[in-house]
Amino acid sequence: MAHDEDGLTKGLLLGFIAGSVIGAVTALLLAPKSGQELRKDIKKKTDELKEATQTQLQQARTKAAELVNEGKKRSEEMIGQAKRKAGSLISDAEKVLDQAKGEGSKLKAAVKAGTEAFKDERSKTS
Secondary structure, three states: OHHHHHHHHHHHHHHHHHHHHHHHHHHHHHOOOOHHHHHHHHHHHHHHHHHHHHHHHHHHHHHHHHHHHHHHHHHHHHHHHHHHHHHHHHHHHHHHHHHHHHHHHHHHHHHHHHHHHHHHHHHHHO
16 A cells, blocks of 8 residues: 555656646747746756755655654554563463363372272272
């Protein structure tokens, strides 16, 4: 999306510059002026176009810097959220593991008690 906007901005800027140059040259060439006046007018228009181009270029750079900074900010927020979520998942996994260990200990104790009860019953009947 940003790439499309960059292309559109560049196209508009180039179209503006080309149209300005063509219009200025046409107006200057068709106006009835002396060579010296014509050269002054051409220089004046050239200076104006340079200034306008520099202004547009500076605005484009500023916008690009803003977009980069916004992207960095969003990526840092996403990374922070992912780290918090990962920490939460790890904590939950540790709790489940501790519960499973506790259940395993209970099961082991129950099996041991059952085995001993079986041995006692067997020894009583023998």
